[in-house]
Amino acid sequence: MLKSLNGRFIIWGGVIVYIFLSCTPIAKKSFNYSSELEALSRLDLLPEFRSNCIVEQISSYDKTGGNDDGFNGTYSYIRKENNKLGIADLKGPGIINRIWTPTPTNDSLEFYFDGEKNASLKICFQDLFSNRQYPFIEPICGEGVGGFYCYLPITYKKSCKIVFDGPKLEFIQIQYRNLPGKKVETYTGEFSQQDKDLLAEVNRIWADLSPAVTNYTFGKSAGVQTEEKVFTLSPGEEVSFFEMAEPGRIVGMSIDGGTSFEGLYKDVILSAKWDNEKVEAIYAPVADFFGYAYGKGAMRSILMGKQGTSNYCYLPMPFDKSASMKMIYKKREGIQQSPISVNVKVYYNSNKRNVKEEGKFYSVWRREKTPLGIFHKFAAQKGKGHYVGTIHQAQGLRPGMTLFFEGDDSTYVDNKMRLHGTGSEDYYNGGWYALLDRWDRGNSLPLHGCLDYSLPMARTGGYRFFLADKMSYEKEIYHGMEHGEVKNNFPVDYTSVGFFYAAQPLQGREEPTAELRTVYQPTEHIYFPQLMQLSLGGGVQVTNERGIRMTTQHGGVVRIMLNDVPEGKYKVLINYFEKPNGADFQVWQRQKQLSGWISTKKDKEVSKDRVHVGDINLTEQTNSVTFHVRNNNGGDQFELGLIILERMKE
Numbered sequence: 001m002l003k004s005l006n007g008r009f010i011i012w013g014g015v016i017v018y019i020f021l022s023c024t025p026i027a028k029k030s031f032n033y034s035s036e037l038e039a040l041s042r043l044d045l046l047p048e049f050r051s052n053c054i055v056e057q058i059s060s061y062d063k064t065g066g067n068d069d070g071f072n073g074t075y076s077y078i079r080k081e082n083n084k085l086g087i088a089d090l091k092g093p094g095i096i097n098r099i100w101t102p103t104p105t106n107d108s109l110e111f112y113f114d115g116e117k118n119a120s121l122k123i124c125f126q127d128l129f130s131n132r133q134y135p136f137i138e139p140i141c142g143e144g145v146g147g148f149y150c151y152l153p154i155t156y157k158k159s160c161k162i163v164f165d166g167p168k169l170e171f172i173q174i175q176y177r178n179l180p181g182k183k184v185e186t187y188t189g190e191f192s193q194q195d196k197d198l199l200a201e202v203n204r205i206w207a208d209l210s211p212a213v214t215n216y217t218f219g220k221s222a223g224v225q226t227e228e229k230v231f232t233l234s235p236g237e238e239v240s241f242f243e244m245a246e247p248g249r250i251v252g253m254s255i256d257g258g259t260s261f262e263g264l265y266k267d268v269i270l271s272a273k274w275d276n277e278k279v280e281a282i283y284a285p286v287a288d289f290f291g292y293a294y295g296k297g298a299m300r301s302i303l304m305g306k307q308g309t310s311n312y313c314y315l316p317m318p319f320d321k322s323a324s325m326k327m328i329y330k331k332r333e334g335i336q337q338s339p340i341s342v343n344v345k346v347y348y349n350s351n352k353r354n355v356k357e358e359g360k361f362y363s364v365w366r367r368e369k370t371p372l373g374i375f376h377k378f379a380a381q382k383g384k385g386h387y388v389g390t391i392h393q394a395q396g397l398r399p400g401m402t403l404f405f406e407g408d409d410s411t412y413v414d415n416k417m418r419l420h421g422t423g424s425e426d427y428y429n430g431g432w433y434a435l436l437d438r439w440d441r442g443n444s445l446p447l448h449g450c451l452d453y454s455l456p457m458a459r460t461g462g463y464r465f466f467l468a469d470k471m472s473y474e475k476e477i478y479h480g481m482e483h484g485e486v487k488n489n490f491p492v493d494y495t496s497v498g499f500f501y502a503a504q505p506l507q508g509r510e511e512p513t514a515e516l517r518t519v520y521q522p523t524e525h526i527y528f529p530q531l532m533q534l535s536l537g538g539g540v541q542v543t544n545e546r547g548i549r550m551t552t553q554h555g556g557v558v559r560i561m562l563n564d565v566p567e568g569k570y571k572v573l574i575n576y577f578e579k580p581n582g583a584d585f586q587v588w589q590r591q592k593q594l595s596g597w598i599s600t601k602k603d604k605e606v607s608k609d610r611v612h613v614g615d616i617n618l619t620e621q622t623n624s625v626t627f628h629v630r631n632n633n634g635g636d637q638f639e640l641g642l643i644i645l646e647r648m649k650e
Contacts, residue, residue: 032185036095036153037198039468040140041205043303044221044251046388047318047358047501050472054178055097057419058088060171067406067485069422070103070171081163084110088162088174093184096154097469098175099128102147102431102438107166113186114158121154121189125164135191135199139206145450146431146438153468157186171422171431175469206446209300210307213252213347216314220351221251227346233268234339236331240324241344247352249318253325253345256310260340261287263295264519267337269328269512274319274360277505284365285512286311286327288497291391293442293452293461294519299391300444303465315388315499317361318353332514359385359501364509367495367516369397373488375410375480378498385502386472387411387479389465393451394424394483396458397491399524399644404490405433405460407482413473424481425450428462440531454564456525456645465499493520525565527643533561540629547576548640552583555630560643562623569617569648572625573610575641578602583638586628587613594625601635610644618645 039045060076062068070076077085090096092114104126110119127133129141129148141150154160162174191199205215217224229241242250261268266285273280282289290311291299297306304313317323327342353360370376378390396404409421421427425439429448432438434455442452451461471477479498484490510516529547536542540556543549550558572587572594582600586593594614616625629638 030183030185031093031095031155031179033153033155033187034195034198036097036155036468037195037202040151041202041215042218043216043314043467044219044316046467046470047316047353047361049357049359049384049503050386050470051474052180052182053472054413055175055418055469055471056178057173057175059173059420059422060169061408061420061422065486069408073168073170076169076172077164085164085166085169086161087164087169087172088160090156090160090176092156092158092160093179093182094156094160094176095179095184096160096174096176097151098173099150100147100173100426100429101125101171102426103170104129104148105166105169107164110163110165111154112161112163113156119163121187125166137199137203139446140199140203144445145425145429145443145448146433146435147426147429149429149448151447151468153187155184155187157184171426173422173426175419177469206302208302209444209446211302211312211314213314215302217251220249220318221316221349223349223351224251224347225349227348228344230341230343232339232341233327233329235267235329235337238326238328240326242323242325242346242348244323244348246322246350247320248323248348248350249316249353250323250346250348251316252312252314252347254310254312255286255290256343257286257340258309260342261290261292261311262297264521265332265335266512266517266519267330267332268340269330271328272317272323272325274317274323275321279506279509281317281360281362281506283509284363284497285517288365288391288393288495289363291451291463293393294395294457294459296452298442298444298451298461299449299463301449301463301465302446303389305444315361318351318358319360320353320355330512330514330517359503360505362500362502362506364498364506365496365512366510367493367512369491369493370483370488372491375482375488376492376494376496377478377480378496379477379479379500381473381500381502382476383502383504384474385477385500386470387466387477387498387500388470389463389499390479391451391463391497392481393461393495394459395493395520397493399458399522400455400526401528402433402455402458402460403485404483404492406485407488407490409479409481411471412478413471414475418471425460425462427481428464430462433460434528434530436531455528455531456562456564458522521566523647525645527560527562529641532643533563535559546639546641550583550627550629550638550640551636552629552631553636555628557626557628559624559626562618562625562643562645565618565645567619569615569650570645571612571648572614572616573612573644573646575607575609575644576600576611577605577607577639577641579605579637579639580635581637582632582635584630584632584635585638588626588628589614589616589624590622590626597630599632600638601632607641615648
């Protein structure tokens, strides 16, 4: 691929096509489909302030403070219109930057622009995300972690009304920007060849989850130089790896420490200061800053994450006079720590910050066992700036279902609520945690993803970045997340890193103490039927209804994997049902018998809870239990509820 300084050459159908990428800010004079599309790949524009630009959101959240955020469709529309549902009535000028739902249907969405009587954009709701209708194509529109998202910009000069032509709309979020006094060209659905080439180029960048810094070296991020430093870092030491005593900007960096940043102890800190400010602009464990999840690399977006053993970040960081970056290896008492070898590359240039038009980059690291009744804060800042990203690890302090993820995100800008979400995984463009092949696995997408998911460990996490939809504020911003279905009622351990650009430096930071740098390890683990991994043997049939129902005429076996939990010794407890057609069962760990035959045949149905059936030594090779089932005089069913592992003291 050939590249130019201010544009990109791509080969398209054997013809070299030039895509113009202006070095000047794209959002100064007018807004249109092309300029908004361009903003979805132009990371060099992230530091730019936006004045008189208000990001807001329509969503189906429960306006009473409850948890009916779309299940019944009660709050999914603003009015009924001739057997249709009016879901948005936006007064312009403005831009729709994001549409999300976990429940798309075959019904139509109708977009009425600038007061028109007939909808000029009418599309099947599913086809916003299906990759079947141009320009709503992957990966700028799609799904991947249980939620369906569309980032294709929809612009309007005066107004935009959206109507849903169907009987019921469930979960919905529509994020838009109000641009009072600005010139905006209305979306037409007609595309020049240049528009088509630009969309292809943006989709190419979004599809590149092994990104190089050259994807983003345009505009003020052009003319990049590289400083590389290889060093050994010992416990209790700190090493400076980048110093610059003149104006400029960091365009990106990569930090390769092999596997040194993995594990339960997050003792290596990344630190950065601009212009001799009193408080560090970056001060966070390397693992948390790059989106590790509970000791393992888990994030791989187009902006930052982990690729192989290298951690990368392409968020631009302009400064006025100087920049200083270092790594600090915190020493622990009573823990053996080894020196680590690090290879760091910093990509930078001498393009100074435009003080009036650009903010400096800052991040806020926070870890807390968030008190009941209190929101977890991603950021709470005074002054002028814009919020651009969140990384969030979520650990439940109560064994079992991750119900803390029922909590909604909430954003207040300049003392007014602007965005309110419908659930934590929804904020990360996901949906349906604890359902198979939805949010139940880690998965990285261009701007968002699931960091990790484990019901037995009661933990999950996500990340999301804001490009064209960065959240601007003039005086202050509060951006936070609930934990629990209502009133922050679920005990949690939250770790977050919030990213933003601001006109003023940070006033303080949290110190990552030894306790806060240690990954929390639960002592009780619950396996739920809907996510159990099964293998069958002999004459047994299995259905998954209220539990794992094993039916046999003579006898059979069912093996259940015990994944995710740490190695060690555990008590095995189970929930099951006694009932008139109950069968007998035994429990084994490979060739080791844990229990004798237990009958579940009783005259009346009874739920048996936390029945101790034996102890196991769980390792990577012995991480399963096997249920042997036999018919008991016509009793042909054994119905298993939960499996609970309770860690034993060594």
